[in-house]
Amino acid sequence: MTTQEHAVEQVHRDDIRSKMGMWLFLFSELLLFGGLFFMYSVYRFMHQQDFSIASKEMNTFLGTLNTVILLTSSLTMALSIAAIQRGKKALSIFLQIVTILFGLAFMVNKVIEWSHEFAEGNFPGSASLANRPPGQILYFGLYYSMVGLHGLHVLVGMTVIGFMTVFTIRGKITQDNYVKLEAAGLYWHLVDIIWIFLFPLFYLIT
Amino acid sequence: MASETLTLHNNGHEVSYLDYQGKHKGLLGWLLSTDHKRIGILYMIGVLSFFAVGVTLGFLIRLELLTPQGTIVGPQAYNEFFTVHGIIMIFIVVIPVIPAVFGNFFLPIMLGAKDVAFPRINLLTWYLYIIGGVLILLSLVLPGGAADTGWTFYVPYSVRTGTNMIFTLTAVFIIGFSSILTGLNFLTTIHRMRAPGMDWFKMPLFAWSLYATSWIQVIVTPIVGITLLMVIVERVFHVGIFDPTLGGDPLLFQHMFWMYSHPAVYIIIVPAMGVISEIIPVFSQRTIFGYKFIAYSSLGIAVFGSLVWAHHMFATGMSDTAEFVFSLLTFLVAIPSAIKVFNWTATLYKGSIKLEAPMLYALAFIFLFSIGGLTGIIQGALNVDLYLTDTYFIVGHIHYVVFGGTGFGLFAALHYWLPKMFGRMYNKKVAKVAFWIVFIGFNVLYFPFFILGWMGMPRRSYHYLPQFQLYHVIATVGSWILVLGLLIMMVNLLVSLIKGKKITENNIWGGETLEWKVSTPPTVENFEEIPEVFDGPYEYKQNEYASMEEEVK
Amino acid sequence: MEEAKEHSKHAHGYGIYVLVWLALVTLTGLTAAVAGINFGKLSIVVAIIIAVIKSYLVLTEFMHLKTEQRTFKAFIFVALFFIIISLALLFSDYSFYVR
Ligand code: HEM
Ligand SMILES: [Cu+2]
Numbered sequence: 108m109t110t111q112e113h114a115v116e117q118v119h120r121d122d123i124r125s126k127m128g129m130w131l132f133l134f135s136e137l138l139l140f141g142g143l144f145f146m147y148s149v150y151r152f153m154h155q156q157d158f159s160i161a162s163k164e165m166n167t168f169l170g171t172l173n174t175v176i177l178l179t180s181s182l183t184m185a186l187s188i189a190a191i192q193r194g195k196k197a198l199s200i201f202l203q204i205v206t207i208l209f210g211l212a213f214m215v216n217k218v219i220e221w222s223h224e225f226a227e228g229n230f231p232g233s234a235s236l237a238n239r240p241p242g243q244i245l246y247f248g249l250y251y252s253m254v255g256l257h258g259l260h261v262l263v264g265m266t267v268i269g270f271m272t273v274f275t276i277r278g279k280i281t282q283d284n285y286v287k288l289e290a291a292g293l294y295w296h297l298v299d300i301i302w303i304f305l306f307p308l309f310y311l312i313t
Numbered sequence: 314m315a316s317e318t319l320t321l322h323n324n325g326h327e328v329s330y331l332d333y334q335g336k337h338k339g340l341l342g343w344l345l346s347t348d349h350k351r352i353g354i355l356y357m358i359g360v361l362s363f364f365a366v367g368v369t370l371g372f373l374i375r376l377e378l379l380t381p382q383g384t385i386v387g388p389q390a391y392n393e394f395f396t397v398h399g400i401i402m403i404f405i406v407v408i409p410v411i412p413a414v415f416g417n418f419f420l421p422i423m424l425g426a427k428d429v430a431f432p433r434i435n436l437l438t439w440y441l442y443i444i445g446g447v448l449i450l451l452s453l454v455l456p457g458g459a460a461d462t463g464w465t466f467y468v469p470y471s472v473r474t475g476t477n478m479i480f481t482l483t484a485v486f487i488i489g490f491s492s493i494l495t496g497l498n499f500l501t502t503i504h505r506m507r508a509p510g511m512d513w514f515k516m517p518l519f520a521w522s523l524y525a526t527s528w529i530q531v532i533v534t535p536i537v538g539i540t541l542l543m544v545i546v547e548r549v550f551h552v553g554i555f556d557p558t559l560g561g562d563p564l565l566f567q568h569m570f571w572m573y574s575h576p577a578v579y580i581i582i583v584p585a586m587g588v589i590s591e592i593i594p595v596f597s598q599r600t601i602f603g604y605k606f607i608a609y610s611s612l613g614i615a616v617f618g619s620l621v622w623a624h625h626m627f628a629t630g631m632s633d634t635a636e637f638v639f640s641l642l643t644f645l646v647a648i649p650s651a652i653k654v655f656n657w658t659a660t661l662y663k664g665s666i667k668l669e670a671p672m673l674y675a676l677a678f679i680f681l682f683s684i685g686g687l688t689g690i691i692q693g694a695l696n697v698d699l700y701l702t703d704t705y706f707i708v709g710h711i712h713y714v715v716f717g718g719t720g721f722g723l724f725a726a727l728h729y730w731l732p733k734m735f736g737r738m739y740n741k742k743v744a745k746v747a748f749w750i751v752f753i754g755f756n757v758l759y760f761p762f763f764i765l766g767w768m769g770m771p772r773r774s775y776h777y778l779p780q781f782q783l784y785h786v787i788a789t790v791g792s793w794i795l796v797l798g799l800l801i802m803m804v805n806l807l808v809s810l811i812k813g814k815k816i817t818e819n820n821i822w823g824g825e826t827l828e829w830k831v832s833t834p835p836t837v838e839n840f841e842e843i844p845e846v847f848d849g850p851y852e853y854k855q856n857e858y859a860s861m862e863e864e865v866k
Numbered sequence: 867m868e869e870a871k872e873h874s875k876h877a878h879g880y881g882i883y884v885l886v887w888l889a890l891v892t893l894t895g896l897t898a899a900v901a902g903i904n905f906g907k908l909s910i911v912v913a914i915i916i917a918v919i920k921s922y923l924v925l926t927e928f929m930h931l932k933t934e935q936r937t938f939k940a941f942i943f944v945a946l947f948f949i950i951i952s953l954a955l956l957f958s959d960y961s962f963y964v965r
Contacts, residue, residue, distance in 0.1 A: 123935060124430050124505040130938050131497040134945045135535045141949050142539035142569060146554065148953065149565055149960050167898065174894050182887040185928045189878050232551035241553075241560025248553035248561075252546055289930075296928045300921045306894075307913035311901035504937065532948050568956060619948060620955060632962035638955065 122286040129290040133297045136260075140301050143253050147308060150245045157242020162312035164229070166220055170310035173216050174302065180209030181299045184268070184292050194282040196275060203272045203288075206295070210265040217258055250309055257305060260298045267291045331735070333837045347432035350835060353418030354734070355439050360414060361803075363405045363446050368796065370398035375758070375792040378785050381777050388775040392461035393476070395773055397453055399464030404485050405446045407719045408577060411584035412495060412530075413442070415726050416523050418734060420499060422828040422835060423517045425508025425844045430501035434494050441491035448484035452477040463773055465574070468555040468566045472547050479548060482541045489538045492580075496530030499523050508827075510846035517826045517850040518607050522587025525611035529576045529583075533619060537573030540566065564629055571622035579618040581715055582682070583611055585722025586653055589675045592729055593657050594851045595824045596672035597664025601851045603656040610649035617646040627695055628702045636695055643693035650686055654679060669822070670744035674725035677752050681717025685710055688763065703773075706766025712759045724751070724802065731806060732821050736834040737813030743805045750798030758791030826850045878930065886927045893920050 151158050187202035228235035229247055236247060271291045274280045280288050330350045337345050343355065374394050377384045386394070417435065421428055429435050453459045460481040462471045471478055503524050507516065516524075543554045544566070553559030555566045594601040601607065623631060623639040631639075657679055666672065688710045692698045701707065732738045761784040766772075770781045777785065820829040827846075831839055897916045905912060926932045931939060 121505060124501055126934075127501045127504060127938070128431055128434075128497055130941055131500055131531055132493075134941065135493045135497070135531050137945055138532055138949070139535035139539045142536040142572075143543075144949075145536075145569065145572075145953060145956060146543075146565060149562070149956065152957075152960055153562070154560075167901075171894065171898050175891055178887060178890045178894065181890075181924060181928055182883055185878070185883045186880060189880055189883065192878070231553070237559070244553035244560045248547075248559065251550075251552055252543060252554065293929055296924050299928075300924050303920045303924070304914075304917050307897050307901070307917055311897060311909075311913055313901060313904050313909045528944070532945065564959075568959070572952060620951060623955070623959065631959045632964065634962045635955075635959035638958045 120284075120286075125286045125290060126293075129293050133293060136294075136297060137301075140253070140256070143249070143256070144304070147249050147253070150242070150249065151308075151312075154240075154242025154245060157240050158246050159312045161239075161243040161246040162309060164224075164227075165310045166223070167310050169216055169220050170306055173213050174306045176209050176213050176216070177299050177302050180206045180213070181296055183209065184295045188285065188288055188292055191275070191280065191282060191285045191288060196281075199288075200272055200275050203268055203275065207265050207268050207272070210261050210268075213261055214258065217254070253305060254309065257298065257301055260301070264291075264295045264298050267294060328837055329736070329832070329834045330837045331834055345436070347428070347436050348837065349417050349421050349429050349432065349435060350734075352435050352439055353414050353416075356409065356413040356417060356442070359439070359443055359446065360406055360410045363401055364410075366450065367398055367401040367406055368799065370394050370401070372792055372796055374398060375789045377775070378777070379789045381779050381782055381785075383775070389458065389461065391775045392773070393453070393459040396461050396463050397449065397459045400449060400460065400481065400485070401446075402715070403464055403577070403581075404488050405442070405449065407581045407715055407723075409442060409488075409492060409495070410723055411588060411719065411726065412499065412523055412526060413438070415519075415588065415730060416495075416499060416584065419730065419828050420502060420520060420523055421506070422831060422839050423520055423826050423850075424503065424506055425511060425827055425840065425846060426502065426506040427838050427840065427843075429498050430505060431498050435498055438491040438494045438498075441487050441494070445484040445486075445488035445491065448480050448487070452480040452484070455480070465570060466541065466544065467570075468544060468547075468561070468563045469557060471544055472556050479545055482545050486538050486541050486545075489534045489541075492530050493534045493538075496527035496534070499527040500531065503527075508844050508846050514605065514608070515846055515849050516608075518590035518601065518604065518611075519584075519587035519826075521608040522583045522590070522611050525615040526580050526583045529580050529615050529619065533573045533576045536569060537577075540569040540573070564626065564631070567626050567629060568623065571625045572619075573622075575622040575625065576615075576619045578714065579614050582650075582718045582722075583614055585678065585719040585726075586611070586650075588722045588726045588729070589657065589678050590653070591824070591826065592671050592675040592725055593660050595729075595822050596667045596669060596675070597661050598667075598823065599660055599664040600849075601656070602659040603652075604849065604851065606652050607656050610652045613649035613652075614646070617642065617649065621646050624693055624698070627698045640693060640695045644690065647686065647690055647693075650682075654683060654686075669728075670739075670741060670748060671725050671729035671822075673745065673748045674721050674728060677748070678718060678721040678725060681713050681721060681755070685713030685715075685717055688713065701766060703771055704766035705762045705770045705772055708772050709759050709762030709766060712762070716759075717755065724748075727806060729822070730828075731809070732813075732816055733828060733833055733835075735810050735813075736816050737809050737811075738816055738821075739805050739809035739813055743801065747798050747802035747805060750794060751802060752798075754791050754793075754795030754798050756791070758788050758795050761785075761788045761791070825852060878927075878933075882927060886923050890920055890923060 183202045183206045187199045187206065190196075190199035190202060224230065230236065231248065231251055236244060268291050271280060271288050274287060330348055333342075333348075335342060335346070343351055346352065373385065374391070377386055377391055377394070417429070449459075455477055458476040460466070460471075460478055461474060461476050462478070466478075466482070471482075503516070503520060543552075546552050547554050547556055547559075551559070553561055555561040555563055557563055590601060590607055621639055621642045623635055624643045627636055627640070688706070692701055692707070692710065728739070728744060765781055765784045765788075768781065768784075770777055770784075816833050819831060819833055821833065822829070827844065828835075830844065893916050897913055900912055900916075901909065903909075925942070931942070
């Protein structure tokens with residue numbers, strides 16, 4: 108690197124730096140879930156039959172719907188960045204709000220699903236769950252933990268994007284300074300990727 | 314924001330970071346400062362306070378073990394003592410200490426930068442760290458009692474015990490988060506903020522060691538985070554994860570725990586190795602031998618160190634394949650550490666060695682760490698470990714590696730850099746006397762552990778058979794000597810901050826890295842102009858360093 | 867205004883995003899459909915492969931990894947490497963366990 112480039116970096120803002128920080132943060136998020144995926148693979152390996160039986164109780168339709176919702180929200184998120192890159196502030200704000208709404212829809216679906224499970228007595232600590240074979244207890248243990256933690260991330264993501272929308276409205280995020288929005292986008296896409304794996308692992312076991 | 318930059322430009326160049334008056338004055342000027350140097354000092358106060366608590370607990374443990382039956386406390390209190398002692402020492406002392414204190418303070422200066430990449434996140438990590446530490450201290454005094462599982466939190470006991478587990482687990486989780494953020498900050502700083510001309514192989518070895526460490530921190534800390542979180546979830550919601558009555562496999566917890574906690578021993582030791590790599594060339598006035606080997610071996614340790622975790626589980630009934638694989642990998646991981654020791658010794662050879670206090674601690678590091686490392690290899694052998702595991706041999710090993718390694722690395726760093734940080738020199742004579750007392754106390758305390766372990770004395774045990782008493786008494790006496798030495802050392806350092814001889818010269822020890830080019834104590838902005846670097850960090854031909862032209866706006 | 871130029875260089879088209887989204891939704895349909903068929907032990911492999919393809923698309927396109935620095939790609943590699951090796955080592959126990 109030349110002196111000039113470096114000097115510029117020291118004084119001005121360095122977008123690559125911010126993004127690098129974000130990527131590294133995403134890794135630790137990835138490995139946070141990675142730990143859960145490790146547990147999942149071990150227990151699924153030990154209890155293949157039970158996992159398959161338990162997963163039949165999942166609502167595949169809602170699961171698929173939620174997958175599509177989350178993928179679409181990723182699309183609107185990416186589009187909102189493309190919009191701000193072109194200086195289309197209003198469009199970007201609109202797309203960010205749509206993204207949040209998709210996140211909300213995802214959460215509503217989750218609530219419906221979980222209340223259904225709870226009504227059937229499949230909640231942690233319940234007597235009917237405790238009487239099932241170990242593999243199924245573990246399946247539901249993992250299901251609630253992993254999907255729950257993912258849900259928490261969706262909520263965080265929605266909040267973060269909400270802040271970005273405010274920043275965009277206030278003009279803190281602009282055509283040539285949108286690295287914050289990009290970082291929020293990265294986070295949102297990661298949440299999406301995690302769901303891409305959770306979906307087949309919990310809903311589609313044959 | 315704008316006004317802050319303005320003040321910086323007004324006096325940031327000339328004023329020492331200690332006297333600087335920014336937006337906030339007095340105590341707030343410290344508690345809200347995002348200056349990496351002030352944050353380093355904040356960490357130093359935090360870590361050393363916790364260290365004092367940890368040492369007190371260790372001292373009490375030793376006092377208890379003076380006699381084979383109860384001496385000063387009951388068995389439950391004893392269990393809580395060794396657990397909290399372990400948790401404090403591992404999670405809030407040795408894991409953060411060198412990166413958070415000296416990394417924060419010196420990494421940006423060594424790279425020729427004005428601060429770390431994310432100063433505000435840096436301050437956040439300190440608060441997280443303090444919150445975690447305070448939670449652990451609280452668990453000691455609150456009703457219910459502190460964690461009594463050992464610092465390893467093995468399930469199912471950690472799911473069932475009635476003590477304040479949730480406090481402790483949450484605390485470790487929060488501290489882990491703080492550690493991740495520090496790692497992320499350093500990685501970005503090293504990637505993006507090196508001064509012009511400082512390519513990767515002109516970086517000081519301390520920076521290299523922090524780079525490797527930060528990677529381990531970012532990658533494996535989340536794993537223990539989620540594992541401990543699952544224990545909390547299991548306790549609170551009775552979700553089936555690890556508890557065997559709910560179908561779980563307790564060994565999976567051990568896998569997940571050590572997947573972090575073995576690499577964590579490298580988070581602990583590698584930065585200390587970095588400190589040693591700085592000190593050795595300075596006090597033998599020689600170019601360090603095998604710079605690249607040392608740099609790469611840090612990375613090698615980071616990679617291989619992440620792959621050997623299950624050597625903590627040899628006696629648990631893992632599959633034979635796993636036992637074999639992990640034993641083999643454990644032998645491999647010794648290689649990069651050995652490379653470092655060889656290179657340090659080669660640097661010493663024919664150097665003109667100056668036995669100042671930092672050098673004494675550095676040499677003690679090499680000696681003690683070698684003993685610790687070699688006993689580690691002994692335990693890495695399957696058949697031997699089956700006999701030694703869960704005995705005092707392990708406790709001896711832990712302390713030689715962790716205390717003899719990182720503890721002494723910390724003391725070396727304190728004696729090496731503290732004068733630079735505060736502009737005052739400690740009493741060198743007293744420092745040397747303290748060193749010898751600490752060194753002797755250390756060995757009298759911990760060496761008998763190897764013998765005890767070999768004889769079959771189990772660890773974490775409140776009672777013991779009368780035939781072990783002789784060595785226990787020796788060790789307890791050793792703990793008194795050690796604590797005495799530590800007190801002398803700390804008092805000497807503290808007194809120096811107030812009464813020590815003022816230092817004005819930049820280069821106190823004759824070092825060649827960038828922190829010795831800036832004023833003592835450093836100014837707020839570290840550098841008047843960002844320096845340009847032409848040479849490697851340890852070239853003792855002449856001082857060829859040159860601070861260069863005006864930086865381009 | 868060097869930087870603004872830098873950015874516009876990386877400005878991404880709306881069209882490609884929509885295409886990627888279409889592919890993602892199609893692949894989702896595919897996993898759901900394929901799950902009905904019993905490939906035995908292979909079903910999980912199929913599901914994982916599809917999930918990997920989807921993640922790849924999200925990473926390269928939505929997350930702009932395609933146009934991002936080489937360093938970032940190396941980072942991803944490090945994380946994946948760690949996960950895969952650790953999983954393999956974990957299974958050096960569980961594949962042969964007799965507990
Ligand atoms: C004056 C200083 C110290 C004394 C007197 C001391 C004493 C002890 C003793 C006697 C034990 C054995 C407890 C048992 O197994 O029953 C122990 C365990 C331990 N110590 Fe220290 N120690 C000191 C400093 C340190 C330091 C600096 C570290 C840094 C990491 C440390 C880390 C540990 C760990 C991790 C254990 C294992 C705890 C467990 O098995 O749960 N100690 N210490
Ligand atoms: Cu280990």
